[in-house]
Amino acid sequence: MNGLAILLAFFFAGQEAPSTSHARITRSALAGVERSFDGRLARPTPDSFYLLGSTRGVYLEGYGAVFSTELNLIVSPNVSPFHQSFTKIEIARIHDRKVQRLPLLKQQMRELLVASAVSLENLPPSEQVVLAVSLFHYSWEDYSGLPSQIVMQAERQKLLSNATRETAIRTVEF
Numbered sequence: 001m002n003g004l005a006i007l008l009a010f011f012f013a014g015q016e017a018p019s020t021s022h023a024r025i026t027r028s029a030l031a032g033v034e035r036s037f038d039g040r041l042a043r044p045t046p047d048s049f050y051l052l053g054s055t056r057g058v059y060l061e062g063y064g065a066v067f068s069t070e071l072n073l074i075v076s077p078n079v080s081p082f083h084q085s086f087t088k089i090e091i092a093r094i095h096d097r098k099v100q101r102l103p104l105l106k107q108q109m110r111e112l113l114v115a116s117a118v119s120l121e122n123l124p125p126s127e128q129v130v131l132a133v134s135l136f137h138y139s140w141e142d143y144s145g146l147p148s149q150i151v152m153q154a155e156r157q158k159l160l161s162n163a164t165r166e167t168a169i170r171t172v173e174f
Contacts, residue, residue, distance in 0.1 A: 025065065025122050030057040033116045037067060037131070040112060047104060050075045052136055064128030064156070065120055072136040073098040073105060079140065086140060095142040102146065109133060109152050110169055117159035125157035147173035 037055040042048050055069040074097050077083060077090075086094075109131050117129050130153040137143040151172045158168030 025059040025120065029120055029122065030059060030065065030067075033057055033065070033067065033119055036115060036119070037069060037112055040108060040115075041069070041071060047108075049073060049101070049105065050136075059123075062127070064130060064153075065116065065123055066128075066130040066132070067116070068132040068134070070134040070136055071105075073101040073146075076138070076141075078138060091140070091142050095144075095146075098143075098146055105133065106150065106152075106171070109150065110166075113152055113154060113169060114159050114165065117154075117156045120156070123156050125155070125160075127156055128153050129156055129159060149174040 034055040034057050038051060041055075042051040050072040052070040052072060055067055057065060057067040059065050074094070076094050076097075077086075079085065113129050113131055116131075117123070120129070123129070130151065132149060132151045134149045135147060137146070137148070151174075153170050154165075154168040158164040161168075
């Protein structure tokens with residue numbers, strides 16, 4: 001029994017301790033990025049979107065920082081006692097407005113990825129920065145050609161480099 005204990009002691013002594021080579025991503029750092037996203041996406045300008053909740057971020061050790069939010073591309077009318085249904089023309093106008101705003105959202109998402117890579121100083125360079133935006137659609141809407149979700153991601157170090165920034169951002173639409 002003593003021999004086994006000595007053998008185990010040598011085995012564990014030879015094991016490397018977990019690496020602490022990078023600083024920890026704090027909740028306050030994530031919260032700062034969340035506020036930045038919310039402020040940018042919902043700022044009171046013609047370019048703003050209708051946020052349906054606050055952005056939420058989480059750090060996954062070894063992977064990176066992931067942020068998600070839900071928004072409506074436009075402040076659109078809804079069914080009410082005074083407006084109980086929509087004509088085909090109204091539905092088409094709402095759809096057209098949303099389609100026109102989609103490129104603006106994608107551009108802002110790219111800019112937010114870069115800004116978050118800069119502000120998350122303790123995020124290891126090889127880890128990912130991810131932004132997932134879920135798009136809200138009413139049941140009566142025509143949302144053909146519009147995604148339900150857009151996910152953009154890239155390695156932090158590539159986001160920080162002017163040379164690799166645009167080609168590094170991977171975009172997936174669902």
